Amino acid sequence: MLKMTHLSKVYRTEVVETYALRDFNIDVKEGEFVAVTGPSGSGKTTFLTIAGLLETFTGGEYHLDNIEVSNLDDNARSKIRNEKIGFIFQAFNLIPDLNVFDNVEVPLRYRGMKAPERKERIMGALERVGLASRAKHYPAELSGGQQQRVAIARALAGSPRLLLADEPTGNLDTQMARGVLELLEEIHREGATIVMVTHDPELAARAQRNVHIIDGQVVDLAEDPRFHTAYTAAAGQVRG
Amino acid sequence: MQIKPILAALRHHKAGTLLIAAQIALTLAIVCNALFIIHARLVRLHQPSGIDEASLLVIGNQWAGKPGSDQMASLMAADLDTLRKVPGVANVYATNTFPLGNGGMALGVSHSPDKLKSVTTSGIYFADENALATLGLKLVEGRNFRPDEIGQLDRQGYVKPDVVIITRALAALMFPQRSAIGQPIYISAKPSIVIGIVDELRTPWVDTSFAKWADYSTLIPYRELTPIVQYIVRVQPGQLDEVMHRVRAALYAANRLRVISPKDGVRSFAQVREQAYRDDRGMAILMSGISVILLLITGAGIVGLTSFWVGQRRKQIGVRRALGATRHDILSYFLTENLLIAVGGVVLGGVLAIGLNLWLMKQFELDRLAPGYLLAGVVTLLLLGQGAVLAPALRASRVPPVEATRSI
Numbered sequence: 091m092l093k094m095t096h097l098s099k100v101y102r103t104e105v106v107e108t109y110a111l112r113d114f115n116i117d118v119k120e121g122e123f124v125a126v127t128g129p130s131g132s133g134k135t136t137f138l139t140i141a142g143l144l145e146t147f148t149g150g151e152y153h154l155d156n157i158e159v160s161n162l163d164d165n166a167r168s169k170i171r172n173e174k175i176g177f178i179f180q181a182f183n184l185i186p187d188l189n190v191f192d193n194v195e196v197p198l199r200y201r202g203m204k205a206p207e208r209k210e211r212i213m214g215a216l217e218r219v220g221l222a223s224r225a226k227h228y229p230a231e232l233s234g235g236q237q238q239r240v241a242i243a244r245a246l247a248g249s250p251r252l253l254l255a256d257e258p259t260g261n262l263d264t265q266m267a268r269g270v271l272e273l274l275e276e277i278h279r280e281g282a283t284i285v286m287v288t289h290d291p292e293l294a295a296r297a298q299r300n301v302h303i304i305d306g307q308v309v310d311l312a313e314d315p316r317f318h319t320a321y322t323a324a325a326g327q328v329r330g
Numbered sequence: 331m332q333i334k335p336i337l338a339a340l341r342h343h344k345a346g347t348l349l350i351a352a353q354i355a356l357t358l359a360i361v362c363n364a365l366f367i368i369h370a371r372l373v374r375l376h377q378p379s380g381i382d383e384a385s386l387l388v389i390g391n392q393w394a395g396k397p398g399s400d401q402m403a404s405l406m407a408a409d410l411d412t413l414r415k416v417p418g419v420a421n422v423y424a425t426n427t428f429p430l431g432n433g434g435m436a437l438g439v440s441h442s443p444d445k446l447k448s449v450t451t452s453g454i455y456f457a458d459e460n461a462l463a464t465l466g467l468k469l470v471e472g473r474n475f476r477p478d479e480i481g482q483l484d485r486q487g488y489v490k491p492d493v494v495i496i497t498r499a500l501a502a503l504m505f506p507q508r509s510a511i512g513q514p515i516y517i518s519a520k521p522s523i524v525i526g527i528v529d530e531l532r533t534p535w536v537d538t539s540f541a542k543w544a545d546y547s548t549l550i551p552y553r554e555l556t557p558i559v560q561y562i563v564r565v566q567p568g569q570l571d572e573v574m575h576r577v578r579a580a581l582y583a584a585n586r587l588r589v590i591s592p593k594d595g596v597r598s599f600a601q602v603r604e605q606a607y608r609d610d611r612g613m614a615i616l617m618s619g620i621s622v623i624l625l626l627i628t629g630a631g632i633v634g635l636t637s638f639w640v641g642q643r644r645k646q647i648g649v650r651r652a653l654g655a656t657r658h659d660i661l662s663y664f665l666t667e668n669l670l671i672a673v674g675g676v677v678l679g680g681v682l683a684i685g686l687n688l689w690l691m692k693q694f695e696l697d698r699l700a701p702g703y704l705l706a707g708v709v710t711l712l713l714l715g716q717g718a719v720l721a722p723a724l725r726a727s728r729v730p731p732v733e734a735t736r737s738i
């Protein structure tokens with residue numbers, strides 16, 4: 091589904107060159123639920139933005155759904171984002187001027203979907219996240235957890251095959267975080283591929299696979315002796 | 331396609347939206363009325379006077395040394411002789427005023443000696459037997475003045491002509507049922523018999539307040555013996571410029587005791603017309619200037635507000651891009667948004683424009699605004715809006731999708 095090989099991303103400013111990702115390799119299979127962890131500034135968000143075609147990369151290759159994406163033009167990238175990818179951001183990123191219904195509708199409109207189908211999908215997605223009764227509410231009238239569930243409904247409404255979430259629970263308390271995760275697990279069970287960045291070891295542990303990023307590179311915690319202890323400790327915490 | 335959500339979003343930006351819509355409305359109201367007035371003024375600039383302006387010169391002559399009436403009569407006769415001998419001069423006569431001269435005498439015209447029962451006001455032109463030929467007026471009925479009919483009028487005298495020549499419009503007004511020839515009209519206590527009718531001759535005034543009787547002119551057979559006299563000179567084809575220089579020299583050579591202003595003592599009718607409509611031209615320029623400034627301010631307002639909105643919405647533009655909007659989708663979002671505001675503005679503006687026109691009609695006797703001006707104004711403002719919004723909208727369309735993930 092998502093395969094990066096020797097991928098690099100360099101941010102150039104006037105004074106410095108930052109390697110946000112270097113020789114980055116990852117292969118996420120269709121239907122997997124992968125949790126991405128790593129210290130702050132290690133390149134998790136960078137990875138996710140490149141994976142979601144929000145940004146281009148400097149070197150290497152990225153195949154999304156067996157398509158090499160570096161040759162695609164802006165319109166083609168927009169189309170893929172719209173049809174194949176759902177985004178969930180840490181800051182929810184709902185459009186404050188639009189009510190819940192209209193927010194969920196945004197990607198569907200860009201897809202050129204007809205009104206009756208849009209409505210059906212929007213209400214379906216809102217029911218999924220338990221917010222059908224809030225369709226006319228504005229984001230400012232909802233709690234953080236509710237807003238994130240609207241964002242999930244927005245990501246879901248277009249039935250994307252790949253769901254990218256950047257610390258989806260980072261702004262939520264434990265209770266709400268758990269609710270969001272359960273929702274993601276449910277979506278995963280229905281066949282979507284999910285890549286989720288998180289700081290929370292408990293949430294990470296519930297994913298099928300954990301990928302750890304340090305200094306812009308994927309490290310295998312189970313095999314790298316440097317991190318073995320930390321990893322088992324974190325995992326143990328959750329299990330224990 | 332995106333109209334509903336755009337309108338929904340605009341409800342959260344009421345102040346800016348209303349501000350721009352109101353600005354568009356006011357601009358439309360003012361600009362289309364201004365256009366209308368400008369056009370009316372420009373049309374006036376080319377209003378025909380009825381005389382053959384292209385071949386005419388006017389000389390303003392003022393006698394020096396306070397000559398008496400008898401003296402003035404012979405001085406004038408001598409001048410007319412002198413002018414007639416200048417090479418290139420086809421004809422000449424002396425008068426008090428001329429079309430586009432913006433000054434002169436106006437008298438009530440009646441069917442009886444009772445001044446209170448006048449039918450209309452008429453512009454009075456002093457004329458002699460050469461006047462019609464000089465001015466190039468077409469006699470449509472009756473005859474010209476005879477030399478023996480030309481009287482002299484000194485300062486103390488009253489205008490009471492035995493015979494008059496009037497315009498076709500005045501004849502039709504006074505005698506709608508029959509020919510005016512041979513009929514008496516009263517511009518004094520004495521009847522004046524209409525002996526001739528000319529096709530068209532405008533009264534001297536160009537101001538709109540005289541417009542009602544602009545076509546009602548009367549030629550009376552008098553030479554006016556005042557220190558200031560106007561000689562109207564008809565020039566042979568193509569010699570206007572040369573004759574303009576010759577006449578001044580010839581008059582001074584014949585008699586030095588006079589003043590012909592070096593600046594505008596001798597004028598072509600092109601100059602006379604230019605001076606007569608100077609205010610109209612000035613008004614047209616002023617109104618054009620105001621319109622352009624208003625349009626610029628409105629355009630700048632739209633650029634400013636849209637730029638502000640684009641800056642404010644960078645994050646949400648990024649989110650939209652992340653959710654699948656193309657650059658074109660973002661561009662069209664802002665163009666559509668502006669179009670919606672502008673349509674609201676021009677609808678309101680249309681009502682205001684008509685209201686303003688009604689008020690102007692009442693206050694300044696303006697005509698009813700022709701729908702074409704409103705339409706032109708509406709199109710102008712809609713285009714202005716789209717043009718003004720283009721640069722900020724293009725900037726918005728270049729917001730990268732990754733903006734969605736930036737926390738600030």
Ligand SMILES: Nc1ncnc2c1ncn2[C@@H]1O[C@H](COP(=O)(O)OP(=O)(O)OP(=O)(O)O)[C@@H](O)[C@H]1O
Pocket residue numbers: 101102108109110128129130131132133134135136137
């Ligand atoms: N637009 C940018 N310009 C320059 N450098 C950038 C830019 N975006 C990210 N970086 C740098 O790239 C590196 C990786 O950043 P990234 O945001 O991917 O980290 P992260 O793992 O998501 O961190 P966090 O857990 O704090 O969100 C950091 O060193 C960061 O400073």
Ligand SMILES: [Mg+2]
Pocket residue numbers: 134135136256
């Ligand atoms: Mg991050």
